[in-house]
Amino acid sequence: MPVIETQQLIKNYRRIQALKGVSIEVEKGEIYGLLGQNGAGKTTLIKVLLGITRGWEGEAKLLGQQAGRPEVRSRIGYLPEDHQFPDYHTGYSLLDFYCQLLGVSRGDRQKRIPEMLDKVGLMGRMHYKLRTYSKGMKQRVGIAQAMVHNPEVIFLDEPTDGVDPIGRREIREIMMRLKDQGVTIFLNSHLLGEVEQICDRVAILQKGQVIREGSIAELTRQRGLFQVGLAPDQQLPKEELAKIGFDAQFRGEFWEIGLTDGQSIDSVVDLLRGRGLSVRHLVEKRQTLEELFMKTVDAAEPGVDRRAIRNAGEPGAPSQAIRK
Amino acid sequence: MKYLAILKDSMREAIDTKVFYALAVLSLLVVVIVGSTSYTAVDAETAFQSIVEQGVFHTIYADKGNSPIPHGSDEQYRVRDVKALTQASEPSGCDHSFTLVVAESAPYGFHDTVQFWASKADIRGKRRRYGSDGEITARVSDAEMTEFLKYQFWMAGNLDIVEIKKTAAVEPDSKAKLSGSYTFEVKTKGHAGVRGWRHDVSLLFGLLTLPPALFQTTLSKSVFYIENTLFGGFGAWVAILVGVIITAFFIPNMLRKGTIDMLLAKPIHRGTLLIYKYIGGLTFVFLSSAIAIGSSWLVLGLRSGIWSPGFLVMIFVVTFFFAILYSISTLFGVLTRSPIVAILATCMIWFVLFLLGLAYQGVSALKKEEMVVKEMEENGWGWVFTTSDVVHFVLPRTSDLDVLSAKMLAQVLTEGERKSARLDLLPDVTWGESLGASFVFIAIMLGLATWRFSRKDY
Numbered sequence: 001m002p003v004i005e006t007q008q009l010i011k012n013y014r015r016i017q018a019l020k021g022v023s024i025e026v027e028k029g030e031i032y033g034l035l036g037q038n039g040a041g042k043t044t045l046i047k048v049l050l051g052i053t054r055g056w057e058g059e060a061k062l063l064g065q066q067a068g069r070p071e072v073r074s075r076i077g078y079l080p081e082d083h084q085f086p087d088y089h090t091g092y093s094l095l096d097f098y099c100q101l102l103g104v105s106r107g108d109r110q111k112r113i114p115e116m117l118d119k120v121g122l123m124g125r126m127h128y129k130l131r132t133y134s135k136g137m138k139q140r141v142g143i144a145q146a147m148v149h150n151p152e153v154i155f156l157d158e159p160t161d162g163v164d165p166i167g168r169r170e171i172r173e174i175m176m177r178l179k180d181q182g183v184t185i186f187l188n189s190h191l192l193g194e195v196e197q198i199c200d201r202v203a204i205l206q207k208g209q210v211i212r213e214g215s216i217a218e219l220t221r222q223r224g225l226f227q228v229g230l231a232p233d234q235q236l237p238k239e240e241l242a243k244i245g246f247d248a249q250f251r252g253e254f255w256e257i258g259l260t261d262g263q264s265i266d267s268v269v270d271l272l273r274g275r276g277l278s279v280r281h282l283v284e285k286r287q288t289l290e291e292l293f294m295k296t297v298d299a300a301e302p303g304v305d306r307r308a309i310r311n312a313g314e315p316g317a318p319s320q321a322i323r324k
Numbered sequence: 325m326k327y328l329a330i331l332k333d334s335m336r337e338a339i340d341t342k343v344f345y346a347l348a349v350l351s352l353l354v355v356v357i358v359g360s361t362s363y364t365a366v367d368a369e370t371a372f373q374s375i376v377e378q379g380v381f382h383t384i385y386a387d388k389g390n391s392p393i394p395h396g397s398d399e400q401y402r403v404r405d406v407k408a409l410t411q412a413s414e415p416s417g418c419d420h421s422f423t424l425v426v427a428e429s430a431p432y433g434f435h436d437t438v439q440f441w442a443s444k445a446d447i448r449g450k451r452r453r454y455g456s457d458g459e460i461t462a463r464v465s466d467a468e469m470t471e472f473l474k475y476q477f478w479m480a481g482n483l484d485i486v487e488i489k490k491t492a493a494v495e496p497d498s499k500a501k502l503s504g505s506y507t508f509e510v511k512t513k514g515h516a517g518v519r520g521w522r523h524d525v526s527l528l529f530g531l532l533t534l535p536p537a538l539f540q541t542t543l544s545k546s547v548f549y550i551e552n553t554l555f556g557g558f559g560a561w562v563a564i565l566v567g568v569i570i571t572a573f574f575i576p577n578m579l580r581k582g583t584i585d586m587l588l589a590k591p592i593h594r595g596t597l598l599i600y601k602y603i604g605g606l607t608f609v610f611l612s613s614a615i616a617i618g619s620s621w622l623v624l625g626l627r628s629g630i631w632s633p634g635f636l637v638m639i640f641v642v643t644f645f646f647a648i649l650y651s652i653s654t655l656f657g658v659l660t661r662s663p664i665v666a667i668l669a670t671c672m673i674w675f676v677l678f679l680l681g682l683a684y685q686g687v688s689a690l691k692k693e694e695m696v697v698k699e700m701e702e703n704g705w706g707w708v709f710t711t712s713d714v715v716h717f718v719l720p721r722t723s724d725l726d727v728l729s730a731k732m733l734a735q736v737l738t739e740g741e742r743k744s745a746r747l748d749l750l751p752d753v754t755w756g757e758s759l760g761a762s763f764v765f766i767a768i769m770l771g772l773a774t775w776r777f778s779r780k781d782y
Contacts, residue, residue, distance in 0.1 A: 078589040084582035088340035100329030101590040
């Protein structure tokens with residue numbers, strides 16, 4: 001049974017459609033990444049699932065229960081984007097406060113809070129007021145509070161925002177450890193390299209609709225484009241390949257051969273071997289997640305760089321579009 | 325546990341503000357002042373002369389003190405030949421005798437004063453001093469004079485006069501414009517307690533004696549003044565205002581983007597969250613009041629010997645008064661997410677309630693004068709009474725709380741002092757009705773706030 005499940009989820013903010021029939025499924029133990037531009041509906045989707053936003057249509061389930069029900073929230077961890085923790089708290093007292101709201105017993109709180117703050121590198125500062133913390137430290141506190149009660153699902157909205165590279169790596173490692181423990185992580189991030197490194201599956205949200213979804217491997221694979229490398233001093237018979245319908249281009253260290261419908265790379269390999277050439281490198285070429293994202297978003301609506309025009313009328317977008 | 329967590333969070337937020345420390349310092353200062361105040365009983369001659377010199381003694385209410393409309397009298401009273409007839413450790417415990425001389429400032433002035441006191445007042449409170457021919461018509465008997473003086477001494481000075489008789493007089497002559505003077509021999513009975521006796525007041529354990537002309541009064545009045553005016557009036561007003569300012573930030577701060585998300589993602593219903601936050605604000609004010617009033621009650625009791633349980637009830641009265649205002653602040657906090665709007669709206673409504681309360685008290689006092697009611701109704705002003713009653717019925721009873729607490733704190737006063745304070749003119753309100761109506765108002769405010777909070781997207 002999916003841990004998170006939405007079917008044709010629709011959410012309108014008055015006349016603005018923030019989610020237009022979003023359907024996703026997240027399985028237990030997955031790290032699921034949600035990508036999209038600002039205003040695409042990523043945060044709205046999380047808020048619907050957690051009951052922070054109401055008045056939606058369709059189906060949304062969290063841990064088998066209808067989204068938004070208070071009972072299920074004790075099994076959830078959440079770090080919102082642009083969080084503002086009350087700065088009269090210390091790191092310790094903030095976690096203690098949230099844990100009490102989550103129903104964590106005093107004994108567990110006393111044990112888990114220092115452990116968690118130690119895990120995010122704040123042990124030495126846990127009794128300092130939050131107003132003395134840097135942005136990165138506040139982010140770490142946020143991550144700690146999302147994990148401290150051992151939730152089954154954690155929603156992280158831009159968790160590494162403001163964190164330095166070493167801190168980011170530590171946070172990635174924490175997420176991987178949680179995944180190993182069977183915790184499901186729902187991640188919103190603009191850092192595509194990071195998402196690519198840790199997510200099992202991703203969905204790309206564009207103007208409230210899922211336009212691509214799949215595993216990282218599936219999405220980044222470029223079907224029909226192979227890289228071929230031969231032994232040193234051997235030349236690729238480009239003309240002969242062209243005669244049988246293959247176009248080969250030398251890019252960087254390798255030849256790139258594109259396949260059209262019905263063609264197989266086996267024909268190329270057979271020809272090369274038949275000529276006594278040694279194939280030392282043969283891989284189906286992948287693209288980065290960033291390349292995929294740019295391509296997908298652009299394909300869904302060309303001209304994505306004209307953000308002011310595209311985003312006009314979306315939640316959080318300027319009220320007047322600027323046209324050049 | 326959730327309630328305690330939110331309560332603790334509210335306390336942290338309150339204590340984080342500088343205003344809280346200002347309030348704490350102010351409270352401490354008041355407690356120190358009250359705790360260092362000393363009361364010294366004055367001698368009998370000073371006490372009796374002081375009684376006849378004070379303004380209350382010269383304030384006359386018609387209908388033998390029952391009319392709501394005060395009038396001044398300008399006779400001169402002089403006390404002499406004060407003698408203790410019995411022995412007691414305190415002058416208040418002795419029986420005394422003294423001579424009282426009343427000197428008129430105009431012919432038949434004293435007769436006029438006594439006659440006015442004994443008569444029913446009309447709406448304008450005119451003294452019927454002259455007849456149609458310009459001749460002075462006021463004439464009172466010796467018995468009426470002594471009855472009047474007994475009442476004034478009882479009302480203004482807690483003196484129990486057991487015997488009073490006119491022993492000499494210089495009769496007035498209106499044609500010759502000669503004012504009269506009257507001499508009375510008075511015997512008083514001592515009291516067991518000292519609370520009704522006049523005392524000098526000094527601060528800082530006797531280091532700073534306050535001017536007797538302004539501050540010499542009975543012990544019970546001093547305590548009543550401290551409890552009702554300093555704490556119940558001005559002190560409560562300041563404490564509630566500071567409470568309103570501090571707690572007005574609670575709800576808007578909770579509703580900030582990035583803060584509310586965290587709370588709404590926790591397993592707690594929105595309504596519960598808001599109500600707990602509201603109770604958190606109340607608890608803050610309750611604890612602050614309990615500390616300030618409780619410590620003041622203790623030091624005041626130790627210094628004066630008067631232990632007034634009604635003063636401790638003020639902790640709940642102040643908290644309930646604040647609960648009415650905080651429900652308004654909560655509603656505006658939810659609607660606007662702005663602490664400034666919440667403070668301004670609360671203070672504005674508070675001020676309006678205060679004015680309406682004053683108006684209701686005024687109208688209630690008038691209603692106690694039958695002649696006033698009759699004349700107003702005859703002149704088509706009867707709607708004032710109906711409107712006043714309707715407005716009072718539907719609005720929260722902040723002014724009732726003032727009235728009820730004043731009556732409660734007045735238990736420390738003697739019977740005569742209660743009469744002189746004219747508490748009988750205050751509206752006849754009850755705790756049950758006032759608290760009930762105010763509870764309904766709070767419930768409506770919180771209901772609206774919860775309804776809005778539960779349905780809003782964050």
